[in-house]
Amino acid sequence: MKGSCCVTIELKNIVKKFGAFAALDNVDLKVANGELLALLGPSGSGKTTLLRIIAGLDWPDAGEVSFDGQDALSRGAGERHVGFVFQHYALFRHMTVFENVAFGLRVQPRAVRKDEASIRARVKELLDLVQLDWLSDRYPNQLSGGQRQRIALARALAIEPRILLLDEPFGALDAKVRKELRQWLRSLHSEINVTSIFVTHDQEEALEVANRVVVMDKGRIEQIGTPSEVYDDPATAFVHGFIGESIVLPVQVSRGCVRLGDRALNIAADGVACGASKLFIRRHDMQVGPAGSGSLEGAVRHVRTFGPIQRAEVALCGGEGKTVIEIDAPRDRQLQPGDLVGLQPRRYRIFAAQD
Numbered sequence: 049m050k051g052s053c054c055v056t057i058e059l060k061n062i063v064k065k066f067g068a069f070a071a072l073d074n075v076d077l078k079v080a081n082g083e084l085l086a087l088l089g090p091s092g093s094g095k096t097t098l099l100r101i102i103a104g105l106d107w108p109d110a111g112e113v114s115f116d117g118q119d120a121l122s123r124g125a126g127e128r129h130v131g132f133v134f135q136h137y138a139l140f141r142h143m144t145v146f147e148n149v150a151f152g153l154r155v156q157p158r159a160v161r162k163d164e165a166s167i168r169a170r171v172k173e174l175l176d177l178v179q180l181d182w183l184s185d186r187y188p189n190q191l192s193g194g195q196r197q198r199i200a201l202a203r204a205l206a207i208e209p210r211i212l213l214l215d216e217p218f219g220a221l222d223a224k225v226r227k228e229l230r231q232w233l234r235s236l237h238s239e240i241n242v243t244s245i246f247v248t249h250d251q252e253e254a255l256e257v258a259n260r261v262v263v264m265d266k267g268r269i270e271q272i273g274t275p276s277e278v279y280d281d282p283a284t285a286f287v288h289g290f291i292g293e294s295i296v297l298p299v300q301v302s303r304g305c306v307r308l309g310d311r312a313l314n315i316a317a318d319g320v321a322c323g324a325s326k327l328f329i330r331r332h333d334m335q336v337g338p339a340g341s342g343s344l345e346g347a348v349r350h351v352r353t354f355g356p357i358q359r360a361e362v363a364l365c366g367g368e369g370k371t372v373i374e375i376d377a378p379r380d381r382q383l384q385p386g387d388l389v390g391l392q393p394r395r396y397r398i399f400a401a402q403d
């Protein structure tokens with residue numbers, strides 16, 4: 049399967065409105081040949097709308113879509129050679145797994161349709177690829193949800209698509225099965241090498257599966273980057289807040305000095321504009337020590353343990369006086385309700401408050 053033909057996708061200034069509401073607001077995106085890209089964002093951010101436009105199921109009000117430099121908007125869905133998998137992909141209930149996968153091959157125009165032996169060989173190859181050849185005689189209602197999605201993928205791949213689009217393919221499955229399928233999709237993608245885009249609102253899924261992640265909000269792209277770029281170097285306050293668990297504190301920046309209420313914090317704010325700002329710290333990037341050891345101080349209110357970490361709720365002293373944050377600390381530093389602790393951000397980002 050490796051080396052099947054795949055394409056680059058380019059979107060320029062895509063605008064899509066529903067009435068006066070802009071579901072996509074000037075979206076630019078380039079997807080490289082053979083890439084596995086995640087569209088990640090909260091509900092209503094425009095992910096599915098973008099995927100539908102690439103698929104040819106919907107058209108933008110303005111902008112360009114091209115595959116390998118060729119205009120795609122003048123072609124309908126059937127002419128774009130795109131395979132789809134949706135969250136609730138309806139396999140044909142009255143057909144066996146084998147016939148479901150064969151369907152796309154059987155309905156191809158006569159001029160390109162394969163003979164029966166080639167169709168059977170291709171279906172066998174696809175069922176081997178998704179590791180479900182032993183289920184070929186079953187009907188969809190005799191499969192688990194995860195198996196159904198793998199068959200849906202085999203069916204989408206049958207016509208040798210140049211692009212594969214997956215809309216929340218594992219959205220309806222339980223957490224354990226989702227995790228298994230993530231790794232499976234990654235290794236499947238490296239085997240089939242088809243330019244692929246999948247939509248998810250699950251950040252862990254996006255970061256674990258994709259080569260690059262596109263973070264969307266309100267019809268706009270906030271950041272495009274590798275999983276480590278969007279996690280370690282978020283471009284905007286939205287991305288920092290959406291990916292990973294963040295503590296957000298309202299601070300004032302003036303001449304390189306950062307204050308939380310009347311308390312000056314011992315952190316640098318080089319290059320940050322003066323004024324009302326937000327300080328973002330990942331929960332595990334807050335160093336916890338005895339009282340007096342950090343810029344911030346607080347009283348532990350509640351502690352829960354999760355595997356190797358303990359999550360503590362800390363009421364900060366100073367500042368607004370009522371700010372409560374959650375931090376993650378290693379288990380070896382035993383925290384108890386009532387402890388006074390010093391907190392120092394090890395890593396942090398400051399964004400203007402209006403960002």
Ligand SMILES: Nc1ncnc2c1ncn2[C@@H]1O[C@H](COP(=O)(O)OP(=O)(O)OP(=O)(O)O)[C@@H](O)[C@H]1O
Nearest residue numbers: 066071089090091092093094095096097098247249
């Ligand atoms: N046919 C439509 N008519 C009117 N509004 C629509 C239509 N389709 C989508 N929208 C709106 O456009 C916005 C983007 O929708 P879209 O389905 O692309 O979001 P999404 O990021 O995929 O969300 P989810 O994760 O919930 O599926 C939403 O506010 C939605 O209500």
